[in-house]
Amino acid sequence: MSRTSIERFKQWQADAKPMLNSMMVVLYGAQDATTRSPQAMLSASDQLHAASSAAVRWIPSHRCPVNDLDGVLTRLARSYSEAGDLLAREARKPGGPDRATLDRELTGLIGMLAVMWAVMKKQTAAESSV
Secondary structure, three states: OOHHHHHHHHHHHHHHHHHHHHHHHHHHHHHHHOOOOHHHHHHHHHHHHHHHHHHHHHHHHOOOOOOOHHHHHHHHHHHHHHHHHHHHHHHHOOOOOOHHHHHHHHHHHHHHHHHHHHHHHHHHHHHHOO
16 A cells, blocks of 8 residues: 555545544434433434434445445444434334343444444555555
């Protein structure tokens, strides 16, 4: 990887970190909301949708110069929206939410976010060896 590519990735990473940190906070908040009231779950649903929208708007003007991190981030943003839909549906269920389903879905999203961080860390380590 050229010096210019490394510098562009570092800039992309610096730009991406605040958004990814925010997405992480929203996700853990959603996970916590599943143990509380339907109102908390609806609020968390709104936050998941907002995080998804923010990422979708951010990606086109912040293209990652390496790997397929844009694709990973796009899939993550879509998954946040889908999780928001699920959370809202479950919050409105007359018999109460299916907490096992919510936990499985949100834990899966935590795994996707962890993969994103791991790929970024791996790329940073590879750059350090150049």
